[in-house]
Amino acid sequence: MKRIAIVEDDVFMREELADILLKANYLVDKISDFKNTVSQLLEFSPDLILLDINLPEASGFQICQELKRKSAIPVLVLTSRDSLKDELQALGLGADEYLTKPCRSEKLLARISNVLKRYEGRKNMLERRGFLLDRNTYTLYFGGQSVILPNNQGKLLETLLTGDAEVISKQQLSMALWGTIEFIDENALQVNITRLKRTLSELGMPYQIVSIRGVGYSLKEEGNS
Amino acid sequence: MKRIAIVEDDVFMREELADILLKANYLVDKISDFKNTVSQLLEFSPDLILLDINLPEASGFQICQELKRKSAIPVLVLTSRDSLKDELQALGLGADEYLTKPCRSEKLLARISNVLKRYEGRKNMLERRGFLLDRNTYTLYFGGQSVILPNNQGKLLETLLTGDAEVISKQQLSMALWGTIEFIDENALQVNITRLKRTLSELGMPYQIVSIRGVGYSLKEEGNS
DNA sequence: TTTAATTCTTACAAATGATGTAAGTGGTAT
DNA sequence: ATACCACTTACATCATTTGTAAGAATTAAA
Numbered sequence: 407m408k409r410i411a412i413v414e415d416d417v418f419m420r421e422e423l424a425d426i427l428l429k430a431n432y433l434v435d436k437i438s439d440f441k442n443t444v445s446q447l448l449e450f451s452p453d454l455i456l457l458d459i460n461l462p463e464a465s466g467f468q469i470c471q472e473l474k475r476k477s478a479i480p481v482l483v484l485t486s487r488d489s490l491k492d493e494l495q496a497l498g499l500g501a502d503e504y505l506t507k508p509c510r511s512e513k514l515l516a517r518i519s520n521v522l523k524r525y526e527g528r529k530n531m532l533e534r535r536g537f538l539l540d541r542n543t544y545t546l547y548f549g550g551q552s553v554i555l556p557n558n559q560g561k562l563l564e565t566l567l568t569g570d571a572e573v574i575s576k577q578q579l580s581m582a583l584w585g586t587i588e589f590i591d592e593n594a595l596q597v598n599i600t601r602l603k604r605t606l607s608e609l610g611m612p613y614q615i616v617s618i619r620g621v622g623y624s625l626k627e628e629g630n631s
Numbered sequence: 632m633k634r635i636a637i638v639e640d641d642v643f644m645r646e647e648l649a650d651i652l653l654k655a656n657y658l659v660d661k662i663s664d665f666k667n668t669v670s671q672l673l674e675f676s677p678d679l680i681l682l683d684i685n686l687p688e689a690s691g692f693q694i695c696q697e698l699k700r701k702s703a704i705p706v707l708v709l710t711s712r713d714s715l716k717d718e719l720q721a722l723g724l725g726a727d728e729y730l731t732k733p734c735r736s737e738k739l740l741a742r743i744s745n746v747l748k749r750y751e752g753r754k755n756m757l758e759r760r761g762f763l764l765d766r767n768t769y770t771l772y773f774g775g776q777s778v779i780l781p782n783n784q785g786k787l788l789e790t791l792l793t794g795d796a797e798v799i800s801k802q803q804l805s806m807a808l809w810g811t812i813e814f815i816d817e818n819a820l821q822v823n824i825t826r827l828k829r830t831l832s833e834l835g836m837p838y839q840i841v842s843i844r845g846v847g848y849s850l851k852e853e854g855n856s
Numbered sequence: 857t858t859t860a861a862t863t864c865t866t867a868c869a870a871a872t873g874a875t876g877t878a879a880g881t882g883g884t885a886t
Numbered sequence: 887a888t889a890c891c892a893c894t895t896a897c898a899t900c901a902t903t904t905g906t907a908a909g910a911a912t913t914a915a916a
Contacts, residue, residue, distance in 0.1 A: 490735055497745050516719045524749070527763075527775045538752075542777045545770040550752045554768045554779060556874055594876055596892065601874095617892065619884075781903055819905055821863065826904095842863065844913070 408522060411435040411452040413443060413469065414484075415461050419507070423456060423484075426511045432518075440464060444472045452479065454522055457501075459485040459492060467499055474500035478533035480521045484509070534567045535613070535627075548611060558583055559602040566615070566625040575622040599623060633747060636660040636677040638668060638694065639709075640686050644732070648681060648709075651736045657743075665689060669697045677704065679747055682726075684710040684717060692724060699725035703758035705746045709734070759792045760838070760852075773836060783808055784827040791840070791850040800847040824848060 410432045414420040417438075424434045435450045437443060440463040447455060447469075455473065459466035470481050482503040483496045493504045502521050505514065532539040538547035544560025546553050555563065565582040566574055580590040583598065603615050616626050635657045639645040642663075649659045660675045662668060665688040672680060672694075680698065684691035695706050707728040708721045718729045727746050730739065757764040763772035769785025771778050780788065790807040791799055805815040808823065828840050841851045 490738055494737060494741050497741050510715055512719060513715055516722050520722050527772055529775060530777070540770065540777050543770050543779045545765065545768050545777070545779065547752055550754060552755070552765050552767045552770070554770065558875070591876080592891085593878080593893095597876075597894090600893070619891070783904070816905080817863090818907080822865090822905075825864065844862065 407431065407433055408454065409433040409435060409450070409452040410518070411437060411447055411450050411455045413437045413440075413447070413455060413461070413466070414458040415440065416458075419458075426514065430515050443469050444476065447473065447479070448477060451477075453525070454518060455479055455481045456518075457481050457483050459483060459487055459496070467495060470496060470501055471499045476534075478525075478528070478531065480525050482518060482521055484514070532564060532567055537563075537567060539564060539567065546609075548609060551609060553605070553609060555605060556601070558598045559605055562598060562602050563606075566623065573618050573622055573624045577622075579622065632656065632658055633679065634658040634660060634675070634677040635743070636662060636672055636675050636680045638662045638665075638672070638680060638686070638691070639683040640665065641683075644683075651739065652743075655740050668694050669701065672698065672704070673702060676702075678750070679743060680704055680706045681743075682706050682708050684708060684712055684721070692720060695721060695726055696724045700760075703750075703753070703756065705750050707743060707746055709739070757789060757792060762788075762792060764789060764792065771834075773834060776834060778830070778834060780830060781826070783823045784830055787823060787827050788831075791848065798843045798847055798849045802847075804847065 410427055412420055412423050412427075412434060414423060414437075420436055420438075424436055427434050435452055437446055439446070440461050443461075443464065457466050457470060461469070466483065466485070470483065473479060473481055480502040481500070482505065483501045484505050484507060485492065486507045488506040496504050502524070503517050505517060530541045532541050536548065539545075539560070540547075541560075541564055544555040544557060544564075546555050546560075546563070561582045562579060565579055569578070576590060576592065576595060577587050579595055579599075581587050583595065599615060599617075606613060606615070613625055613627055616624050618624055635652050637645055637648050637652075637659060639648060639662075645661055645663070649661055652659050660677055662671055664671070665686050668686075668689065682691050682695060686694070691708065691710070695708065698704060698706055705727040706725070707730065708726045709730050709732060710717065711732045713731040721729050727749070728742050730742060755766045757766050761773060764770075764785070765772075766785075766789055769780040769782060769789075771780050771785075771788070786807045787804060790804055794803070801815060801817065801820060802812050804820055804824075806812050808820065824840060824842075831838060831840070838850055838852055841849050843849055
């Protein structure tokens with residue numbers, strides 16, 4: 407059963423949407439506090455997000471942009487602002503669908519299942535910063551290319567990407583590779599990192615693995631210090 | 632530069648659309664004969680298809696369905712029939728987008744580039760009959776699973792799929808595997824076919840490779856004789 | 857039913873690729 | 887200057903892929 411998060415400040419509208427979705431057999435997460443909307447959403451990690459544009463604290467546009475940067479959850483913008491400009495902006499920010507209220511519930515449901523179908527089978531796909539990584543086979547997609555990463559390199563890239571821009575400790579990486587935190591073989595880890603570095607640079611990726619002395623590694627955009 | 636095919640019987644409308652697309656820097660293929668629309672389209676193999684529903688010979692719905700069965704080209708249905716029923720049907724048949732005429736050109740272009748972006752990087756993805764095969768790495772996606780096929784099995788499945796339901800000769804398969812038609816090693820081919828069979832059945836695929844005595848092989852749906 | 861052709865199965869060996877190990881080089885902070 | 891940490895390279899081991907070969911099973915026709 408799919409989970410859908412509703413981001414909508416109007417209580418009446420929110421409940422109506424929730425009702426429609428529940429009747430269509432979806433699980434519903436309702437957001438009512440718009441302070442840390444994005445972190446709340448990531449916490450829920452729904453299969454789809456219904457997003458209003460007019461919100462009290464932040465703009466729906468900002469939320470959409472931030473969501474798309476941090477996750478691969480599909481976003482359906484549902485708003486009463488029927489302006490072409492808004493629609494273009496929303497789509498430009500990566501929204502997957504733009505619908506205007508009022509909207510027939512059948513239409514809404516059709517669009518929702520259309521979007522969900524699009525993302526079907528991408529459950530084990532990790533999409534971050536232009537990377538698309540199959541967490542199962544470790545096939546990596548980037549800029550029209552595709553490469554199969556060896557298992558170890560795949561695990562490393564996966565943990566570096568999910569850690570999201572932060573520094574990843576050697577313990578974490580060791581855990582990902584060998585499932586244990588004891589007796590870390592620093593050298594083996596080192597060699598595997600080197601191999602991943604080589605693979606990424608051969609693909610011409612604008613990222614590079616930076617070592618943080620005594621701590622671990624971090625995946626940084628090229629050029630940034 | 633992306634190629635877009637226009638399937639629209641109204642000449643005035645067709646030219647207007649072509650004009651809009653050309654100005655937006657797309658290459659345009661115009662279909663004006665609606666007898667073998669699908670084969671014409673597959674011949675063109677555009678990056679996207681603009682499809683009208685009301686057509687003289689066949690229904691746009693049929694065309695959409697057939698297209699989606701035979702190819703992975705995105706279809707944007709653009710019609711003057713503003714009925715929810717039509718929209719639901721079109722989306723149900725796999726259309727990627729449904730817009731009603733008249734439509735602002737900016738909106739059309741935004742939706743087009745949205746759909747194109749969705750298909751970006753899927754250039755070397757072969758999508759047939761529920762299979763999704765990366766022709767580069769031979770990573771196979773099916774029903775939420777993903778597996779890496781060994782090179783030979785990948786090449787075999789690729790040729791079996793692109794040959795589209797027909798019988799594929801041993802010559803073709805031999806060509807795909809070793810790049811030559813001379814000195815076909817029937818046994819080596821045989822062994823590789825067996826291996827592919829095993830892989831597919833392990834994945835629980837509803838297809839099976841049937842041998843056509845003296846000719847070659849064919850990929851058939853399970854249960855069909 | 858018998859026979860010959862074709863297709864299939866299985867096991868094995870060579871080639872390729874992934875991984876850990878080890879020894880030595882290079883860089884950095886105090 | 888020194889000690890520590892990070893990096894490079896080469897090599898041995900292991901797993902996987904692939905062609906080969908020999909024999910079993912299936913099919914079609916007499």
